[in-house]
Amino acid sequence: MKCPTFEQLIDYCDGQLDERDAQPIATHFAAGCCKCADNRQWYERVRRVAASDDSREPPPWVLKRALKLFDKTRWQDRPVDNLGRIVASLVFDSLSQPALAEVRSAEMSDRQLLYRAGRYSIDLQIALCDQSTAELNGQVLRENESGFESVARLPLKLIGKSEERYAGVTNEVGEFFIQKLNVGYYDLLIETREGSVAVTQLPVKSS
Amino acid sequence: MRKRADIRTTDSLRQLSDAELLRACLEGEPAAWEALIVRYQRLIYSIPIKMGLSSNDAADVFQSVCVKLLEGLSSLRDLEKISAWLTTTTKRECWRVASRRRREHVAFVLEGAGNPNESIHPADSSPLAHQQQEALEQQQILRAAVDTLPEPCRNLITMLFYDEGELSYAEIARRTNMPVNSMGPTRARCLSKLKKLLEGKL
Numbered sequence: 001m002k003c004p005t006f007e008q009l010i011d012y013c014d015g016q017l018d019e020r021d022a023q024p025i026a027t028h029f030a031a032g033c034c035k036c037a038d039n040r041q042w043y044e045r046v047r048r049v050a051a052s053d054d055s056r057e058p059p060p061w062v063l064k065r066a067l068k069l070f071d072k073t074r075w076q077d078r079p080v081d082n083l084g085r086i087v088a089s090l091v092f093d094s095l096s097q098p099a100l101a102e103v104r105s106a107e108m109s110d111r112q113l114l115y116r117a118g119r120y121s122i123d124l125q126i127a128l129c130d131q132s133t134a135e136l137n138g139q140v141l142r143e144n145e146s147g148f149e150s151v152a153r154l155p156l157k158l159i160g161k162s163e164e165r166y167a168g169v170t171n172e173v174g175e176f177f178i179q180k181l182n183v184g185y186y187d188l189l190i191e192t193r194e195g196s197v198a199v200t201q202l203p204v205k206s207s
Numbered sequence: 208m209r210k211r212a213d214i215r216t217t218d219s220l221r222q223l224s225d226a227e228l229l230r231a232c233l234e235g236e237p238a239a240w241e242a243l244i245v246r247y248q249r250l251i252y253s254i255p256i257k258m259g260l261s262s263n264d265a266a267d268v269f270q271s272v273c274v275k276l277l278e279g280l281s282s283l284r285d286l287e288k289i290s291a292w293l294t295t296t297t298k299r300e301c302w303r304v305a306s307r308r309r310r311e312h313v314a315f316v317l318e319g320a321g322n323p324n325e326s327i328h329p330a331d332s333s334p335l336a337h338q339q340q341e342a343l344e345q346q347q348i349l350r351a352a353v354d355t356l357p358e359p360c361r362n363l364i365t366m367l368f369y370d371e372g373e374l375s376y377a378e379i380a381r382r383t384n385m386p387v388n389s390m391g392p393t394r395a396r397c398l399s400k401l402k403k404l405l406e407g408k409l
Contacts (some may be wrong), residue, residue, distance in 0.1 A: 055249040132368060
């Protein structure tokens with residue numbers, strides 16, 4: 001007998017065939033057809049796994065509680081770039097604030113920037129040393145955290161013109177200090193425990 | 208910058224791999240989170256039950272594991288399958304809950320309120336035997352594959368494999384609005400699809 005159809009084979013395995021139809025298939029198996037033996041083994045294995053399945057679904061209230069965990073506002077306003085990094089958004093730039101009357105221009109040389117990425121905020125201060133170099137000081141903070149465990153010892157890198165200009169880690173309170181940077185634009189990458197945060201096109205300059 | 212994914216149907220989300228669902232979650236799709244949790248709800252809930260925890264403790268374990276999954280989405284996003292991570296994390300949570308219960312019981316006894324001769328209550332948890340774990344994982348693989356089938360096949364296979372009590376072809380045909388004499392060929396077609404989905408997995 002040539003190979004039974006898959007449907008006939010399933011019927012045979014399920015004992016759905018009468019003697020007249022089952023006998024040729026039994027003979028075919030006895031003849032050692034590997035393909036049919038494989039199909040039979042597969043089907044019997046699947047039936048066995050299904051029959052042994054005593055797994056339980058959680059009660060509806062348990063599932064509902066877990067689904068509610070997903071706060072979409074935490075994720076949907078958090079754009080992710082091609083490399084899966086969370087791109088931080090600029091929320092404050094001291095340069096865009098109106099100048100205070102009678103404040104000397106020298107006191108405006110420090111620039112304050114505040115970025116936000118999900119639950120993290122990155123507070124930056126750019127201080128010009130001279131026409132061509134600056135210092136970048138910063139602190140990473142995580143909302144709803146009174147201590148600094150989440151922001152201590154985070155690896156960070158500063159990339160300028162596709163080259164790594166600085167690599168280090170934040171200190172115990174999430175701070176970092178980078179000196180003698182050439183003025184220009186940089187990408188600041190911080191490895192948090194929830195993923196990489198990128199401050200792109202960071203303007204290390206006073207204007 | 209990647210655009211937020213379009214809202215997708217439940218059926219289309221079923222077809223996505225774990226990695227694709229994780230990435231969709233990272234893009235803010237609540238439906239992707241739901242699809243992921245529904246896919247693995249039995250695995251996560253059954254492990255504490257099999258380890259002897261009460262249903263209340265199993266519910267706590269379920270929630271803790273989901274919290275850890277949510278917090279770890281970024282670091283898990285490149286995993287093709289998260290079942291092994293979920294199994295390990297769930298077992299760990301079970302041990303944590305069981306240890307806490309034991310400490311609470313000891314404190315209870317030391318305060319004089321409990322009977323030291325009484326066995327620890329709630330039920331002491333027992334380790335998940337290797338065979339049990341393997342069985343759970345195989346059951347998960349099969350259910351996930353059935354869930355990926357198109358709806359008519361999914362319903363048919365579920366009734367054939369999972370419904371309590373043997374349903375006759377006539378009854379299945381009635382429930383699926385299918386002519387009785389097309390049951391055989393339809394079943395074979397659905398099983399062929401299932402076989403392809405399970406290739407190399409079961």
